[in-house]
Amino acid sequence: MSKDKQFRLPGYQQYSAAERPNSHGSMILLRATIPRSEVEPVHCGDGVEAQAVRIHLANDSLVVYIIYKPPTKRLEAGELLTQATQELVLIAGDFNAHHPTINPTTTMNQDGHHLVELLTDVSEKTLINTGEPTHILRGALDFTFVSTELVPVAQWEVDGELTSDHFATTTTLRMELLPPPPRPPPR
Template sequence: MSKDQQFRLPGYQQYSVPKGPNSHGSMILVRATIPSSEVEPVHSGDGVEAQAIRIHLANDSLVVYNIYKLPTKRLEAGELLSQATQELVLIAGDFNAHHPTMNSTTRMNLDGRHLVELLTDVPEITLINTGEPTHILGGTLDLTFISTELVPVAQWEVDDEPVTTLQRQLL
């Protein structure tokens, strides 16, 4: 969304990064009854768009990341995924990363290899995608990682209805 466009969803707190010369724009919506605040995201690579919020829970907090990486940029996700060693995290976005572990129908690229190596090196983080395509033409561009201790209570699915792009909505 550009700066002139306004999007409001009643009952939700909106955290957004406007579309601009160096940003495709992004948004995280949190139900208004859930305490939350914006936080500075860790560096994920030059030109990689990252947005982060903290959801304040009764006895803990959860940091939610929204990531977009252009295919031409390099992902540096070591610090990002290592956040799971310090706090509860949910990291989701379009990583433009390809590896058979994430999508058996694609060839591997450097970013895909990088993420798979990090999953081995950082056992506190888990990829929860089910293998179901997240793009209507097939392929898994959108990935969701969570703190490993959250896996027993996590659910991941793809909504079959496209929103406004060729990608499908993750629920």
């Protein structure tokens, strides 16, 4: 699809950087019936594309991020991943990061080292990939991180049919299974 064509899916609200110069076409699609508000994404590095949407839940909210980091750009994900210490977050995207810890079939690059350091330092964030390749050349470049408290209600899978040079991934969060937030102490 050329960049001058608008992608539309009836019944869904689209959030994308397609109208920005040098955009790579990443987008978030949410059902139109889901209460939400657009969020100004944190800076993830010069030339790194990021979109964010806050989904309003019954007792909380969830911030959904989509990231595309071109191979020639540097990732600055510290602020992004530490956001999980303050609120529920799902972060997905093509990070072009390589490290044996997150992809056993690859050698390390600077962005992979940066991500693994952050995962070690920020225990409130968990990588939920299963280890399945997300790229047709068998590598894992696409990662999905969630706030650690969401891990029990998260399911991640690769769709082997929806593909370009990357396979589509699906993340399902069964929020109804999440225990309610703790009550404040009595006054």
